[in-house]
Amino acid sequence: MHFSYLSLIRQAFAANAGWPRQWRDPEPKPAYDVVIIGGGGHGLATAYYLAAEHGIRNVAVIERGWIGGGNSGRNTTIVRSNYLWEESEALYDHALDIWQDLSQVLNYNVMYSARGVLMLAHTVHDVQSSKRHIHANRLFGIDNEWLTPEECKAFCPPLNIAKTIRYPVLGGALQRKGGVARHDAVVWGYARAASGLGVDIIQNCEVTGIRRDASGAIEAVETTRGRIGAKKVGIVAAGHSSVVAAMADVRLPLESYPLQALVSEPLKPIVPCVIMSNTIHAYISQSDKGDLVIGAGTDQYVSYSQTGGLYINNATLEAICELMPTLRRVRMMRGWGGIVDTTPDRSPILSKTPVPGLFINCGWGTGGFKATPGSGHAFAHTIARDEPHPANAAFTLERFRSGRLIDEAAAAAVAH
Amino acid sequence: MTAPFRTASGGRIKRAETLSFSFDGRPLEGHPGDTLASALLANGIHLVGRSFKYHRPRGILTAGSEEPNALVTIARDAGRTTPNLRATEVEIYSGLKASSQNRWPSLSFDVGGINDLFAPIFASGFYYKTFMWPKSFWRSVYEPQIRAAAGFGMAPEKPDPDRYQQRYAHCDVMVVGAGPAGLAAALAAMESGARVIIVDEGAEFGGSLLTDTSARIDGKTGWHWAADIIMSLGLSDKVTCLTRTSAFGYYADNMIGLSERITDHLEVPPAHAPRERLWQVRAKHVVLATGALERPLVFPGNDRPGVMLAEAARTYLNRYGVKVGSRVAVATATDSAYQAAIDLKAAGVEIAVLVDVRPEGGALVELAREAGIRVELGASVCDTVGRLRISSLAIGRIGADGRATRFETIACDGLLVSGGWTPTVHLYSQSRGKLRFDAASQTFLPGVGAQAQISAGAANGTFGLESVLNEGYAAGEAAARAAGKKTFGAKTFSAEATDAAPAGTLGALPTDRDPSRVRAFVDFQHDVTAKDLKLALREGFRSIEHMKRYTTTGMATDQGKTSNLNALAIAAKELGKDIPSVGLTTFRMPYTPVSFGILAGVARGDMFEPVRQTAAHASALALGAVFEDVGAWKRAWYFPKAGETMHQAVNREVTAVRQTVGLFDASTLGKIEVVGPDAAEFMHRLYTNPFLKLEVGRCRYGILTKDDGFVFDDGVVGRIAADRFHVTTTTGGAARVLSHFEDYRQTEWPDLKVWLTSTSEQWATFAIQGPKARDIIAPFVEGIDISAAAMPHMSVRGGTFLGVPARLFRMSFTGEFGFEVNVPADYGRAVWDALYPAVIAAGGAAYGTEAMHVLRAEKGYIIVGQETDGTVTPDDAGLAWAIGKAKADFVGKRGMLRADLVAPGRKQLVGLETVDGTTVLEEGAQITPVAVPAKRSHAIGHVTSSYQSPTVGRSIALALLENGRARHGERLYVPMPNGAIAVVVTDPVFYDKEGKRLDG
């Protein structure tokens, strides 16, 4: 059923009895043209674009638990594209372009809200790094502008720009098109649209093996719901990518870390944009519901436990309360953890693998949500055509052999 | 004047003393011992808040921290305003100012209540289906409206002036919850001599004993028994008793997070007391005696003010001396509500009717009837009436078909409900213990634990006071034993009480109305109804997590404490599954909300992170230096004289170094002493440069790469003796370089005899740079021949400086003749204070990091982190000469041979000069071959450093440029928002290319 004001009103009079399932719940077929392992936002988006743009509709998305139950449903929903390297700019801005009318395309309100992402600079080195980003972004056509401390304060009133604090705000880089979106809606919107185009979404189905034929090419996946034939397989399993890839004897340059986030009790609007600070390490935005959504760095050790240490929360809130000292009496309502798969250069991998027919989309680390539409779009292209889309051409596995890294972390290093 | 609903006697409030407080500006009175909720109820006020979505009027549902409805803001002043507090937890003091939230213009007339009329449209998830047209309206119209309507309280306007504290603690036995089970457990643990911490979120210990005035334990009343135990716990120096303390999180390896509220209940907080305190307790064993929570019933109109949990009403009566109405009805699926009705009736409250959904009722039916209470068995609540307070309920007989037939409407001003008791297993579940579903009691109970803990009492599904006490004592004893204490065996208590039983009902009650039309609330705060849940299931949100997220049930500030099990039961019934196969949503920390303040603790202002200052910091400060943050260090950035701009000061400082002499505090550089017979071999393997043949007394500029072959750090290394090196690192790199060294020393080459010591803070280091450098230091140096012949460029000598032991380097990061002197940090300020007047007398100046940057940029010297960014090889940075080509191996040798690192077209370090000579490029600016690049153009390089150079009299810049070394003389462009700047590529050395000035 198409969502519209009319459908809402009609259903309101019909006791909302006529809303159909948003996505089908099929039994797995014996075989598919493409099997996507992982029913998060990236996997569902990949399936949607395979069907919508490449005419490949005989597709299954296989999800171990429930769709969107991994990092798609655990992130802090930040959307931005102000990355340093041209390769990253191309990928993330490709996503940002799609975000612009994603709600209309999917007929599902993903609540993309271009509230602005303001990344603060606290040291001379931060200022240099921010300006390098701004110049690089401007050349590429990505909006990113420098704000003075006073302009930062005007843009985000709760910000403390006093010169006397430990790391005073020296300014900030603002991407106005950056913002937030509703993470669950992205998952459900893609699921509904993909299902509508014939994609089978198979939940509670864990992949237990990847089968290859005599030539070494992909042939099928073994699952807890039986063997499913597949001409091509795309692994989009986030924190579990290494585990799944190992089933095809592919060893990845990944480590999975706990990443914690938290929300406050709901408040009337107070933080009008997304604030990020690399130096004192925290980020904050406010959801439509009124919760302050807060995140920071990962725990230090590899873990699949989806929990982490309290001291990480403490460090995060130290930073938040330093930036916004009016929030000390606000209370944390819920904290949680996700498992983030990080690469050595903090850039993702969207690539073919050495195994014919096997493709991988992983390594998004702490920042995958923003890329969901672009990632799915480019990865679908890669799978459908056996060659990458221009947006993901550089994000190969091969770069870890050649050394052609896309090092987004390095640019933030401090020295002298 | 006594409040109208206050009983004549009884309860634990101090009646002799009256406290004035206000609610929404209305002056009211209560007594010490009252919560805001009990005081409001005593004044006949039930309407306390508005719900989230429909802005429906809401009253007080509970008497504890699980309260979903009665959220208020408490304001002491503009900085001490706390939103979203539960009226059931707020203790009143004289002058307390409370106000309701989420309403405009007033609580009783809230414009937002119009949402209630649109409820059929505002079904679960409706916002995903709309607000999409026209596209621009989401940001400009819909979202601002939604945001304004959402949220509850407002964040404070001013920074919070209160203090927060954090402490760590260890104990043998940690007891969470000080009800009967917890008190008995603490008693047992105390008797074993264990160190015990017992906490309870309430204002006083006792838990359910405070409510159950009929309880008798070992011949004493419950109150007296508890008081005796509490006193003996308090007298023990091994027991820490914490009231108003919530155990909010259970972490790895038995660490418990506690949030202690210290001053919020006080009229005048002590001047130096923290408002709250975070405890991080490492316990050998934990007893979870967290009790159980009563569940509401799900029926149409179950959310009106005046509808309250039965045991809460009993608590308000017995503990606070408050009658929750004049004529109340009771609806129940358990026995415990009978006792509430009996107690209220005895206190003079008229019981309109007691409706029990169980056809047979329970053990207390006769007792209730004897007390004169009308009991209707096998009956349900079909509906309620009343806008701001319940005024009547309609009751119906439950038929065999599971539907109710309405037979009577009964007037009332209160409705007490009880659906049964849910054991509080939150912390247990956080500890990663597995839950099991107990079919008999229809509850989740602790199953196989994952940490050193034990659950006792209602939290463990045990009900009945005597059983609870005995189990609590046994748990405390077992915990003490597990913690290594000698215990004295079991103890049994003899107790009598009206006992709550866990069983009850789950999910929606039978009604005579169309379930798809009525609103029977499950999650009160978020306005989630039974039909919302069913809609979600219909739309395919069948995982319990999907249902939760789509409807937002259980996502409110109470995190579903009163609602989750009902929601789960409704889903299970709808899906035709049993409850355990539908599953639970995850219990996450915190159990109840925790102030940001305690998690941030004392980290604010200068306490946010330790400030590192050099030995001469105070002297620089006295000279008026402006400082910059570099890592945790404060470094003197420049030294402005009165009236000077930064630019003028930096020019003066640079000129002083070039023409006379400058003094620079380089103490923040990292320093490592590398010592041992294999020290030279170790250095040789770590650095790209050769080190084996470096003579004693000589220095070398060394480059560090990691095994990936990219520049990692740099610095000058002096060979002090055959087996001893003085290594310097960048300021920011000190810790990571030492870690890198230690890694290879300990794990890669453990056979090498070499030891590393960080000496960064042992040496104060000052650079004296410029033509007059030797004249400046000569008077202070003893035991070192500093003549050019005896001490050439890049040499190091030991001696004394100003009478203290020193290491004197002849070296330069400015391109000028100069020295760097290292003295023990304790003498650092004295040395600076001796050098500075000499420098000034010679016509020189102190210079800061900015001048240092300009000076080195004029010479084309790189700064790691500015000219490099983790993707730059030594060759890229023009440092190929520093790679020991003949070395068999060094860290990074293989890495830098990888295909991309030797590919043509890499970015290389160059100089840039703007064509007009005056424009200073912006650092980070991009370089293109054309003046007006198209969108998405490729940048062939970027500016890494850029300054106005007073020495060469023009602007200069360093840049990384593709094929840069082959482009010298080429004209390129730096596109800026207001037009491109033409530049010419040059050699990166702008001054004294021959390096003659190093010789003095």
Place this chain on the structure above:
Amino acid sequence: MLLIRCPYCGERPEIEFRNMGEAHILRPGTDASDDEIADFLYRRSNTKGLIAERWRHVHGCSRFFNAVRHTVTDKFVSIYKTGEPKPDLTALAASLNGVARS
């Protein structure tokens, strides 16, 4: 916050330590192939289950040591000194499965 038993100092809280990544990754010689150097620099086991990892007691004795930890429960199974052989993780996992484990 984990409790970690430093083989030199005893049990200490996690904040005294730095995790230093997977253990027993051998540094290849200069004649390593592109794949060997990529394995060494970047590719990791990232096992869901038992992993051998390196820790450094950076705010204590400063020593490196190795540990076997279960990455789902985060519980340490074995802690041993640098240079000691890598435990047989398969055998360790099997022995763990023999006892009740959550």
